[in-house]
Amino acid sequence: MSDPMAHRIxxxxxxxxxxxxxxxxxxxxxxxxxxxxxxxxxxxxIFPLIWTIRLSLTDFRTNRPNNPVKxxxxxxxxxxxxxxxxxxxxxxxxxxxxxxxVLQVVIGFALAYLINKKFxxxxxxxxxxxxxxMLSPAVVGNFWTFxxxxxxxxxxxxxxxxxxxxxxxxxxxxxxxxxxxxIVIVDTWMWTPFVMLICLAGLRSIPPSIYEAAECDRASKWxxxxxxxxxxxxxxxxxxxxxxxIENFKMFDLVVQLTGGGPGATTxxxxxxxxxxxxxxxxxxxxxxxxVILFVTVFGLASIYVKALNKVKDR
Amino acid sequence: xxxxxxxxxxxxxxxxxxxxxxxxxxxxxxxxxxDLTLCWAAWDPANALIELSKEYEAQSGNTxxxxxxxxxxxxxxxxxxxxSGGKLCDLMIGDxxxxxxxxxxxxxxxxxxxxDANGISMDAFIPATVVGYSEWPKNTxxxxxxxxxxxxxxxxxxxDWFAEPQNxxxxxxxxxxxxxxxxTFAELKDIAEFFQGREEDGKKVYxxxxxxxxxxxxxxxxxxxxxxxxxxKYDNPDKPYDMEGFVNSDKAVxxxxxxxSLYDCCSPPGMSNAYMGExxxxxxxxxxxxxxxxxxxxxxxxxDPNVGGDKTGYFPNPAGPDGDQFAQLGGQGISVVxxxxxxxxxxxxxxxxxxxxxxxxxxxxxxxSALKAVVEDPGFAxxxxxxxxxxDSMAIxxxxxxxxxxxxxxxxxxxxxxxxxxxxxxxxxxxxxxxAADWHATFEEEGKY
Numbered sequence: 001m002s003d004p005m006a007h008r009i010x011x012x013x014x015x016x017x018x019x020x021x022x023x024x025x026x027x028x029x030x031x032x033x034x035x036x037x038x039x040x041x042x043x044x045x046i047f048p049l050i051w052t053i054r055l056s057l058t059d060f061r062t063n064r065p066n067n068p069v070k071x072x073x074x075x076x077x078x079x080x081x082x083x084x085x086x087x088x089x090x091x092x093x094x095x096x097x098x099x100x101x102v103l104q105v106v107i108g109f110a111l112a113y114l115i116n117k118k119f120x121x122x123x124x125x126x127x128x129x130x131x132x133x134m135l136s137p138a139v140v141g142n143f144w145t146f147x148x149x150x151x152x153x154x155x156x157x158x159x160x161x162x163x164x165x166x167x168x169x170x171x172x173x174x175x176x177x178x179x180x181x182x183i184v185i186v187d188t189w190m191w192t193p194f195v196m197l198i199c200l201a202g203l204r205s206i207p208p209s210i211y212e213a214a215e216c217d218r219a220s221k222w223x224x225x226x227x228x229x230x231x232x233x234x235x236x237x238x239x240x241x242x243x244x245x246i247e248n249f250k251m252f253d254l255v256v257q258l259t260g261g262g263p264g265a266t267t268x269x270x271x272x273x274x275x276x277x278x279x280x281x282x283x284x285x286x287x288x289x290x291x292v293i294l295f296v297t298v299f300g301l302a303s304i305y306v307k308a309l310n311k312v313k314d315r
Numbered sequence: 316x317x318x319x320x321x322x323x324x325x326x327x328x329x330x331x332x333x334x335x336x337x338x339x340x341x342x343x344x345x346x347x348x349x350d351l352t353l354c355w356a357a358w359d360p361a362n363a364l365i366e367l368s369k370e371y372e373a374q375s376g377n378t379x380x381x382x383x384x385x386x387x388x389x390x391x392x393x394x395x396x397x398x399s400g401g402k403l404c405d406l407m408i409g410d411x412x413x414x415x416x417x418x419x420x421x422x423x424x425x426x427x428x429x430x431d432a433n434g435i436s437m438d439a440f441i442p443a444t445v446v447g448y449s450e451w452p453k454n455t456x457x458x459x460x461x462x463x464x465x466x467x468x469x470x471x472x473x474x475d476w477f478a479e480p481q482n483x484x485x486x487x488x489x490x491x492x493x494x495x496x497x498x499t500f501a502e503l504k505d506i507a508e509f510f511q512g513r514e515e516d517g518k519k520v521y522x523x524x525x526x527x528x529x530x531x532x533x534x535x536x537x538x539x540x541x542x543x544x545x546x547x548k549y550d551n552p553d554k555p556y557d558m559e560g561f562v563n564s565d566k567a568v569x570x571x572x573x574x575x576s577l578y579d580c581c582s583p584p585g586m587s588n589a590y591m592g593e594x595x596x597x598x599x600x601x602x603x604x605x606x607x608x609x610x611x612x613x614x615x616x617x618x619d620p621n622v623g624g625d626k627t628g629y630f631p632n633p634a635g636p637d638g639d640q641f642a643q644l645g646g647q648g649i650s651v652v653x654x655x656x657x658x659x660x661x662x663x664x665x666x667x668x669x670x671x672x673x674x675x676x677x678x679x680x681x682x683x684s685a686l687k688a689v690v691e692d693p694g695f696a697x698x699x700x701x702x703x704x705x706x707d708s709m710a711i712x713x714x715x716x717x718x719x720x721x722x723x724x725x726x727x728x729x730x731x732x733x734x735x736x737x738x739x740x741x742x743x744x745x746x747x748x749x750x751a752a753d754w755h756a757t758f759e760e761e762g763k764y
Contacts (some may be wrong), residue, residue, distance in 0.1 A: 028512070059760075064420060085730075150584035151602075174587025176738045244319040260588050262529035264738030265730060279391060281723040282398065 043112055047266075049295075063282040076289035083302050086290075088265055095180050096255075096269060097248050103188045108195025109237065115196070116203045130193040141234070141257025144186045148172040148258075173259045183255050187248065202236030203229070216276045218270040220314035231315075238309045242299070242302065249298055270294055330586050334457045336559035348376040349660035354393055356668075357383035358591075360464055361610055363680040370676075371667045377660055386591060387531050394722065397422040397652070405655040406664055408463050408647045409545040411447045416719035418451035423459045429662055430458060441465060443712045444685035448648030453717065460648025461665050462685035464611070467708040468540045468643040470503075471598060471616055472496065474628035476515050485509075496630045500541065500573060503605065503633050507581035510604035512647045520579030524597045524606040525574070527737050528590035534736060535715065535728040537572045537607060540643040544635030545570025556763045558754055563747035568636070571743040575736045587737050598622060609645045610696035610708065615702040616682045631711065644712035645681070719734045727753035 001108040024032070047156070060069045080086050115126055122178055125176070132140070147155040156167035206228065214224045252271040261268035261276075274294065278287035317452040353368075355361050361383045368379045382403060390410060393578050396403055397417060409417060419424040426449075427541060430437070437445045437458060444462035451459055476482055486494035490505050497503035507522030514520070526537025531541045539547070546566025551557040561567075583602050591608055599619050616627045632642040649668065651661040667673060674686040678698075683705065689695065696703045716724045728750055735746035758764065 049335040063394065063396075063416060063722075065400075071509070089347075101382075153585075171585045171587055174585060174737065188558060256530065260528065260530035262588055262733050262737060264734030264740050268736055276726055278724055279395065283723070 010291045028060050045207065052288045052291055055285050056292050058285045060285045060288075061282050062284045072285065076286045079286065080290050080293060085265065085273070086270075089268050089270045092180065092265070092267055093249065093251075093269045093271075096183060096251065096267075097185045097245060099181075100187045100191070101244050103184065103239060104192045104195045104244055105241060108192045108240065109199045109233070111192065111196040112199035112203055115200060129196060133193045134192045135190070137253040138257055140186060140190050141254045144182075144189075145173065145258055148182060150174075174263055176263055176266050179259050179263055183258055183267055184218065186258060187251070187254060189246060190254070191247075195244065198240040198243075199233060200237050202233035205236075235253065235309065235313045238305075238312060242305055245305075246298060246302060249294075322466075329383060337389070338350075339418050339448075348378070349657045350378045350380060351393065351405045351657060351660055351664060352380040352382055352403060353408065353649075353664070354382045354384075354396070354407040355408040356389045357385045358611060359615055360682050363677070363682050366585050367677055367680055367682065368664075370673070371664060375660075375663055377663070379664075387528070390531060390722070396590060397654075399745055400654045402652075402654050404652050405657045405661040406649055406651050408649050409460070410647055411644060411727070412715050412717045412721040413461055413688060414451045414648070415717045415721060417650065418459045418696045419719045420455070420517045420616070420655050424653050424658060426458045426461065426651070426665070427456070430461075430667075433666050433669075435461070435666070439687055441687060441690060441709055443644065443709060444646060444648075447644045447712065447714050447717075448646060448685075451717070456570065460650040461669055462714075463668070464646050464647040465683040465685040465690075465705075465709055466609050466611050466645030466647075467712050468536060468607060468645060469603055469610055469632060469704055469708045470607055471602075471613065472628050472630065472632050473515075473603075473622070473626060473628045476510070476604055477628070479515075482513075483507075496628065497633045500544065500635055504573070504577055504581070507577060507605060511581045516601055518601070519599065521583040521597075521603050522605065523577060524586065524589070524594045524608075525577055525582055526590055526594070526607060527578065527582075527733070529588050529729060529733045531590070532715075532725055533588075533590035534731065534732045535725060536643050536645075538571060538728075538732045538736065539713075539715060541574045541577075541609065541635075542567055542570035543641035543643070544632060544639050545573065546635065546637060546639060556755075556758045558751045561752065563744065566635075566637075567747055568743045571735065572731070573576040574732075575739075575743065578736050592737070598627075608682060610701065612700070613655070613705075617700060629698075629701040631704055631708040641711050641713045642708050644714040646685070677748070697747065713736070718758075720761050723757045724754055727757065 004018075036265055057071060057073060058069050059072050059076075063066065066272060111129060115122060115129070117314045144155075147153050150156050150168040150171045153167070153172075155172065156170065159170075160166065160167040170178065171186075172178045210228055210232075211224060214228060219227070250271050251269055252275065255267055255269055259267045270290075274287060274290050277283050328331070353364070356366070363382065365379075371377070372379055387388055393404070393407065393409060394413065394416075395401075397407070397409075397413075398420075407423070409423075414423075418425075429435075433685060437449065437456070440449075440462045444465050445458075448462045449458045449460045451457055477496075483494050486492075486506075486509055489509065494506065494509070497506055503523070509522070510520055511522040512519060526533045526540075528534055546564060547570055548561040548564070548567075550561055583597055586597070589597075591612065594606050594608045595612050595615065596682060598608075598616065599621055601621060616622055617624070619627075625727050632640060634640040649665060651665065653656050655661055668677075669686075671686060671688045674684040674689045675692075675751075678684045678689050678695075684690065690706060690709075697707060715721070715728075718724065731746045731750040731753070735739045735743060
């Protein structure tokens with residue numbers, strides 16, 4: 001039975017247009033559907049990237065619209081790569097990146113392993129553990145600034161309780177030796193639940209029959225852990241490392257809120273350095289070159305990592 | 316005459332009377348009512364300005380809107396607005412150091428002709444504020460703003476603790492002189508050391524709060540406030556932008572060493588990234604005996620339930636080792652944003668704001684007027700407990716670079732000062748050598764050599 005509405009629409013469609021649509025090949029229809037996405041991608045991602053690369057070869061400054069823009073070739077790249085401050089920022093970023101990932105993976109996996117066991121209040125604990133990652137980084141940064149406050153901060157009092165030190169004798173965010181660890185602790189507190197959830201998904205995807213077979217073969221719990229659990233969760237763990245690595249490479253808000261990049265430049269991560277060049281010093285060309293270098297670094301490392309991840313998955 | 320006729324006549328009379336008042340105000344009214352947006356920092360004086368501006372709204376028929384941004388992101392947000400040619404702000408009360416960039420990049424409109432046409436004379440304002448907030452190039456009669464809010468870094472102290480007999484006796488026994496407002500920075504440090512860790516009002520207190528903020532301009536404002544009086548100079552007075560031996564002179568090194576020693580010995584724990592707000596909190600909560608802060612904070616202390624009234628005293632920056640005495644200028648001028656479509660209406664606001672009666676009311680509401688007629692009034696110095704200190708401080712001001720590249724220059728000083736004072740890396744000499752080299756590189760990029 002034909003639909004009168006469809007008839008009315010068909011009748012209202014101009015014959016030429018209807019013919020054109022009917023005459024489209026599958027390939028053409030596919031293009032019609034994909035084109036808006038491609039256009040959006042070009043406008044939002046590819047064009048800015050090309051524009052950034054172009055700007056990186058100039059001495060353009062956004063706050064000097066009247067100044068003539070000079071082509072400087074790779075001068076900005078040379079300056080960045082020979083600037084000691086850039087390498088200090090990269091060092092600070094590497095410290096932050098490595099330690100947050102190590103701690104989050106170890107603690108996240110341990111928590112997932114515990115939560116995966118059946119026990120009373122399991123759901124409640126899961127909910128409580130994931131709470132920190134639901135908060136805004138600005139809120140977390142502000143909140144931990146108070147926790148780290150030497151006179152009233154809970155963190156200092158807890159440390160003092162266990163060590164017997166005077167709580168106001170040390171400042172987590174004000175001392176060169178402690179500040180890099182202060183930001184690692186906060187990021188670990190906030191994002192370990194994320195790693196835990198991914199690991200939990202991995203642990204729950206392991207069929208119980210594999211463990212049952214291992215039991216039949218009299219494999220010890222320790223052997224089961226190393227030969228079944230770890231290999232089968234590894235792709236998930238690697239995925240978590242990838243996500244956290246990319247996220248922490250561009251970490252900005254949390255650290256700015258906590259330390260402002262200080263003391264000195266101790267916690268000045270590359271994203272903070274880049275922001276200062278781009279939007280405080282307004283060295284747009286220089287900052288564009290900086291952004292391109294960081295993009296290539298992240299893209300390169302991520303590509304290598306994804307290849308390794310695929311190999312692990314294929315095993 | 317029926318009731319409707321009476322009502323109509325009454326309305327006409329009211330309208331005529333209102334128009335007459337507006338005309339009597341010297342043509343402040345705009346030809347057509349406009350919605351104006353004024354951009355400034357989010358702080359106490361901004362609230363006073365909202366109150367003050369109600370009068371302007373009533374007189375002009377224009378409606379005022381306000382965009383206030385917290386200090387720590389004020390420069391970021393507003394410079395972004397100016398640089399992008401945004402139309403959010405018709406009027407900008409921008410920081411004094413922006414004037415060079417805003418003038419050279421055409422972000423503010425030049426006000427000379429407007430001032431001439433409306434009888435506004437810059438001679439009527441405190442000279443330091445005219446140079447600091449309005450002129451570019453400095454010391455030339457090219458005006459880009461009207462001094463709006465005079466401000467300067469000074470000190471507050473706990474008068475009640477200073478006056479306490481036991482403290483007086485202990486201090487005299489230790490230092491051989493009375494515990495009194497410090498005349499020199501050396502005296503200030505003695506007092507800070509004396510109070511550090513002492514018990515007052517039943518709790519442990521600390522000597523002095525000083526600026527250490529890393530992100531925007533905090534530690535530079537604080538360190539410079541001390542360095543000036545020790546002999547720091549931005550450049551060779553006879554050869555502009557020649558900084559070697561001036562920025563990193565022995566006297567400047569001694570000044571920076573002093574600032575670090577004050578931070579190490581006498582500031583409260585955890586104040587490693589602290590600016591105006593943290594200082595206010597530290598002082599109001601009774602943590603510190605003395606506090607470095609901008610004058611705009613003083614009215615708040617005066618009325619505070621914990622430290623208000625006779626408990627708080629004020630003093631200008633003390634002198635350095637050679638008797639030089641300077642203070643860091645704060646404050647801002649009000650400008651018309653060149654990208655605004657409502658420049659004529661915005662100018663009526665500046666004309667209204669420049670009037671002596673409005674300026675007098677501005678002071679009463681908590682705004683620091685820079686108009687001589689207000690501050691030189693015989694009753695001014697005694698009108699508030701901090702008024703004399705404000706006058707004394709405004710007489711000794713110096714300001715940071717106001718070059719178009721000020722933001723780059725500021726980030727360099729923030730980095731070097733914080734790295735030495737708070738992080739404890741290197742020496743004061745190395746920090747100032749590094750700073751001089753960075754500033755030189757910036758000016759070289761600017762084509763100053």
